[in-house]
Amino acid sequence: MINLLKMDLNRFFTNKIMYVLLLVFIACQVFGIFMLKQYEQPDGQGEVLISNMNESEFIQMMLSQTPSWILMYIAVFTVYFYMSEYNAGFYKNYISIKNARRNSVISKILMLGIFTLLMFFIMIIADLIGRSLFFQNAAFGGFGYFARLVAGQILLHWAFSVVVLCAAMLIKNAIPSIVTGIILGLNVIGIAAGALESLISDTNLTSYLLVNTIVSIKDFNHTADVIHVAGVAIIFLVLFSILAVKYKMKEDLK
Amino acid sequence: MSSEIIEVKQLTKQFKLKKAVNNVDFKIRKGDIFGLIGPNGSGKSTLLKMIGGLIYPTSGEIHLFDNAVERNHAYFERMGLLIEDTGIFPHYSAYKNLDLTAISYGLKNRKKHIHDLLDLVGLDKSNKTKVKNYSMGMKQRLRIAIALMGSPDVLILDEPINGLDPQGISEIRKLIWDLNKTGITIIISSHILEELSKVATKYAILYHGKVIENITKEELLLQCEDRIEIEVDEAEMAVLILENHLGIYNYKVMDDRIIHIYDTASGSQQITKKLAENNIYVHSISKHKQTLEQYFLERTGNGGETHD
Numbered sequence: 001m002i003n004l005l006k007m008d009l010n011r012f013f014t015n016k017i018m019y020v021l022l023l024v025f026i027a028c029q030v031f032g033i034f035m036l037k038q039y040e041q042p043d044g045q046g047e048v049l050i051s052n053m054n055e056s057e058f059i060q061m062m063l064s065q066t067p068s069w070i071l072m073y074i075a076v077f078t079v080y081f082y083m084s085e086y087n088a089g090f091y092k093n094y095i096s097i098k099n100a101r102r103n104s105v106i107s108k109i110l111m112l113g114i115f116t117l118l119m120f121f122i123m124i125i126a127d128l129i130g131r132s133l134f135f136q137n138a139a140f141g142g143f144g145y146f147a148r149l150v151a152g153q154i155l156l157h158w159a160f161s162v163v164v165l166c167a168a169m170l171i172k173n174a175i176p177s178i179v180t181g182i183i184l185g186l187n188v189i190g191i192a193a194g195a196l197e198s199l200i201s202d203t204n205l206t207s208y209l210l211v212n213t214i215v216s217i218k219d220f221n222h223t224a225d226v227i228h229v230a231g232v233a234i235i236f237l238v239l240f241s242i243l244a245v246k247y248k249m250k251e252d253l254k
Numbered sequence: 255m256s257s258e259i260i261e262v263k264q265l266t267k268q269f270k271l272k273k274a275v276n277n278v279d280f281k282i283r284k285g286d287i288f289g290l291i292g293p294n295g296s297g298k299s300t301l302l303k304m305i306g307g308l309i310y311p312t313s314g315e316i317h318l319f320d321n322a323v324e325r326n327h328a329y330f331e332r333m334g335l336l337i338e339d340t341g342i343f344p345h346y347s348a349y350k351n352l353d354l355t356a357i358s359y360g361l362k363n364r365k366k367h368i369h370d371l372l373d374l375v376g377l378d379k380s381n382k383t384k385v386k387n388y389s390m391g392m393k394q395r396l397r398i399a400i401a402l403m404g405s406p407d408v409l410i411l412d413e414p415i416n417g418l419d420p421q422g423i424s425e426i427r428k429l430i431w432d433l434n435k436t437g438i439t440i441i442i443s444s445h446i447l448e449e450l451s452k453v454a455t456k457y458a459i460l461y462h463g464k465v466i467e468n469i470t471k472e473e474l475l476l477q478c479e480d481r482i483e484i485e486v487d488e489a490e491m492a493v494l495i496l497e498n499h500l501g502i503y504n505y506k507v508m509d510d511r512i513i514h515i516y517d518t519a520s521g522s523q524q525i526t527k528k529l530a531e532n533n534i535y536v537h538s539i540s541k542h543k544q545t546l547e548q549y550f551l552e553r554t555g556n557g558g559e560t561h562d
Contacts, residue, residue, distance in 0.1 A: 002360075003358050003359065006358075007355075007357040010354060010357055084343070088342060090342065092306075092337055092341045093335075093355045093400050093401070093403065094355060095308060096330040097359065097404070098328045250310070252310060253308040254338075
């Protein structure tokens with residue numbers, strides 16, 4: 001497993017396009033902050049000006065607005081990383097190694113985790129640059145709160161990438177897989193399911209859907225919210241990882 | 255351990271309503287170059303993918319190295335695969351493609367191993383060129399190098415000469431011979447019998463998912479050799495006359511009535527006359543000449559019926 005992970009890491013870090021895309025992401029994020037400054041309005045709930053928000057509040061606000069750039073990036077990267085190997089047929093070079101099917105999926109899942117970490121790191125750096133430049137405010141807020149928020153969102157986004165990985169494995173075609181990833185990222189399913197639920201019952205089960213949890217603002221000082229986020233992230237992560245591995249174990253490879 | 259290192263029994267693969275491979279049986283011995291021949295869509299790739307562990311059989315058994323693989327998938331580790339024209343990242347160099355494969359195998363001393371393989375397939379000088387700029391022949395040689403990365407005992411080559419020019423075909427042929435000399439058993443599929451006949455030592459003809467004939471190289475050449483076919487009442491008596499009166503020793507008795515004479519310098523009339531003089535009734539006599547292509551088409555062109 002370690003060898004396949006090393007191979008994926010090598011592919012990941014020697015891909016020049018990835019660095020270009022990350023720079024584009026930073027540029028977009030900084031530009032987004034510039035635009036927020038240009039059209040700044042008080043936040044609807046707390047009447048807090050965006051430029052006065054600390055990093056934790058800013059991240060929550062940005063992630064709650066679909067389409068989230070970071071979700072789109074994760075969706076596209078997930079499909080690209082899996083499908084480029086699948087379409088090139090490169091897996092045939094190592095698939096005869098013992099447990100290669102299972103290990104290759106676990107390796108991809110770990111790589112997605114690393115990419116999600118990297119994306120959040122880049123996003124925080126970009127936020128700091130943009131907020132310093134345009135808001136003259138680089139405050140983080142409480143470190144404990146910030147750490148819980150970032151850890152929770154990283155787990156949720158990682159779980160999202162694994163859901164997209166499953167979709168790509170099933171669809172086996174890059175463009176439809178990216179479209180599916182974007183639809184999931186736009187929370188079309190969550191919004192539709194939420195609307196349907198509100199029509200037929202008083203429950204709030206759809207708040208436990210993955211993207212609904214990502215886009216909803218949580219209070220990470222509140223244990224129930226932390227458990228909600230961690231629970232949803234871990235359940236989706238584990239469930240879809242198992243599905244991905246099981247599927248690969250039984251898949252007839254082209 | 256027996257000399258058979260691969261055995262497939264009643265192997266079947268069904269995709270929805272279509273049986274791509276249907277109850278196939280054959281054995282491959284260590285050191286064989288096993289040619290799998292059949293027209294496009296006959297099930298060659300599907301069969302090779304099952305042997306290589308890429309797809310699962312619907313029914314039947316695969317035994318690798320005397321072990322049923324259903325119980326232990328680790329035996330696939332001893333196979334090197336070149337199945338269909340994929341397996342390389344076109345925007346990477348040959349070295350990088352090999353390096354990624356070497357990393358996934360966890361090889362120590364990767365650099366030396368990669369250069370040895372590049373040297374073996376004749377790509378050492380162009381190892382830094384992006385693969386997308388390679389010729390078809392160079393890509394195929396690189397794929398073979400990648401398939402050899404895990405030092406396999408068996409190399410599976412699916413249509414390795416497809417799209418190659420004569421020089422490329424010749425290079426691949428030489429490479430196959432060289433690899434076989436090092437003790438690697440090779441399974442090679444093609445729809446070009448003429449080319450396959452130059453390398454393979456044993457063949458299976460596949461048609462509509464079924465093996466319609468298993469034949470050795472010697473048997474195949476014998477089938478395609480110029481010959482006179484005679485049908486007589488008693489083949490045993492006839493051969494005595496052929497030997498004693500006509501000095502013909504290069505023949506084969508096919509059954510009680512049929513004899514194949516490979517000494518085609520002997521005239522048909524002379525043979526008929528001599529047999530008749532010795533009271534051997536000749537039912538038919540004909541000269542037979544068949545190319546490898548004709549032999550193949552005869553077996554696959556009319557529903558796969560064999561004509562022995």
